[in-house]
Amino acid sequence: VDILLKAVGDTPIMKTKKWAVERTRTIQGLVDFIKKFLKLMASEQLFIYVNQSFAPSPDQEVGTLYECFGSDGKLVLHYCKTQAWG
Amino acid sequence: MTDDKDVLRDVWFGRIPTCFTLYQDEITEREAEPYYLLLPRISYLTLVTDKVKKHFQKVMRQEEVSEIWFEYEGTPLKWHYPIGLLFDLHASNTALPWSITVHFKNFPEKDLLHCYSKDVIEAHFMACIKEADALKHKSQVINEMQKKDHKQLWMGLQNDKFEQFWAINRKLMEYPPEDSGFRYIPFRIYQATTERPFIQKLFRPVASGGQLHTLGDLLKDVCPSAISPEDGEQKTQVMIHGIEPMLETPIQWLSEHMSYPDNFLHISIIPRPTD
Numbered sequence: 001v002d003i004l005l006k007a008v009g010d011t012p013i014m015k016t017k018k019w020a021v022e023r024t025r026t027i028q029g030l031v032d033f034i035k036k037f038l039k040l041m042a043s044e045q046l047f048i049y050v051n052q053s054f055a056p057s058p059d060q061e062v063g064t065l066y067e068c069f070g071s072d073g074k075l076v077l078h079y080c081k082t083q084a085w086g
Numbered sequence: 087m088t089d090d091k092d093v094l095r096d097v098w099f100g101r102i103p104t105c106f107t108l109y110q111d112e113i114t115e116r117e118a119e120p121y122y123l124l125l126p127r128i129s130y131l132t133l134v135t136d137k138v139k140k141h142f143q144k145v146m147r148q149e150e151v152s153e154i155w156f157e158y159e160g161t162p163l164k165w166h167y168p169i170g171l172l173f174d175l176h177a178s179n180t181a182l183p184w185s186i187t188v189h190f191k192n193f194p195e196k197d198l199l200h201c202y203s204k205d206v207i208e209a210h211f212m213a214c215i216k217e218a219d220a221l222k223h224k225s226q227v228i229n230e231m232q233k234k235d236h237k238q239l240w241m242g243l244q245n246d247k248f249e250q251f252w253a254i255n256r257k258l259m260e261y262p263p264e265d266s267g268f269r270y271i272p273f274r275i276y277q278a279t280t281e282r283p284f285i286q287k288l289f290r291p292v293a294s295g296g297q298l299h300t301l302g303d304l305l306k307d308v309c310p311s312a313i314s315p316e317d318g319e320q321k322t323q324v325m326i327h328g329i330e331p332m333l334e335t336p337i338q339w340l341s342e343h344m345s346y347p348d349n350f351l352h353i354s355i356i357p358r359p360t361d
Contacts, residue, residue: 024282050217050220051220051225053216053220053225053228053229054213054216054217054220054225055209055213056213056217057166057199057210057213057214058199059164059166059199059283060283061282061283064284064286064287067286067287067288068221068270068286068287068288069220
């Protein structure tokens with residue numbers, strides 16, 4: 001599935017924002033990937049939000065989120081080092 | 087005909103008699119007695135087992151104790167799934183009390199999320215409610231609420247206060263008068279036998295012609311293997327809160343009355359017992 005990553009606040013911005021990800025990739029897997037890419041420490045927190053309204057569970061599959069909350073052929077995810085939308 | 091509100095109460099106050107036993111390989115200073123507890127179906131394991139933890143910690147050495155986790159017949163139990171769902175999915179047709187094994191070592195990182203504090207449970211619970219409202223109302227209702235309303239939902243669950251919880255939750259169960267129901271139904275279908283964690287898709291409660299979609303319609307659409315062919319034997323049970331609702335039940339009604347406090351319909355598809 002196609003995802004688009006958007007940074008929130010003063011979180012570093014990914015140079016590549018668009019990614020094609022397997023359906024079964026979990027949110028936790030995505031978090032680990034973004035942290036590596038942005039060279040963040042494993043201990044630093046990273047929050048991911050769907051529709052700028054909720055933070056999905058780490059074990060949730062990206063494919064399911066895409067089916068329920070994707071639009072225009074992609075799933076937009078906001079990421080932030082601090083809690084943005086609770 | 088039972089009042090619909092009675093259904094809400096029956097769902098809220100459902101309990102599962104459970105026997106907690108310490109895993110035999112845990113190192114104890116004395117014999118560990120099993121601990122019996124009535125678990126609320128609608129709550130989460132780590133929210134309601136403080137007494138269990140205290141009970142077993144009493145017989146263990148301090149250094150042996152780390153994060154508690156639970157297992158049933160070798161399967162680690164995900165604390166972030168509601169208790170009723172875990173029971174229906176794994177132990178529904180077995181003898182009561184439900185026998186759960188308690189562990190303090192070798193936390194299964196691959197299978198379970200950590201639960202370092204009650205705040206983690208609250209965050210998870212609120213995230214589920216928000217996701218459900220994103221499906222039902224494009225998040226309009228939950229976003230219009232104040233922070234104290236959100237807090238009241240959590241406190242109602244945590245303190246087992248039906249009225250306190252529903253004073254706010256009823257707003258999440260409303261829909262505009264010009265519609266016949268929610269935009270989409272928040273549901274998750276679980277099968278113990280499959281690899282994928284659950285099925286969750288967009289599903290409208292009302293057809294374009296105005297007819298109400300039923301539980302049967304939902305299953306036909308997203309999980310057709312759960313419904314057997316007309317002439318065949320029904321090999322599976324479709325279970326919510328320990329009962330098998332009739333497949334003709336409108337899904338909108340189920341969503342309003344038999345959702346868990348997180349506003350999701352957690353549905354288990356389990357093998358029908360053959361006896």
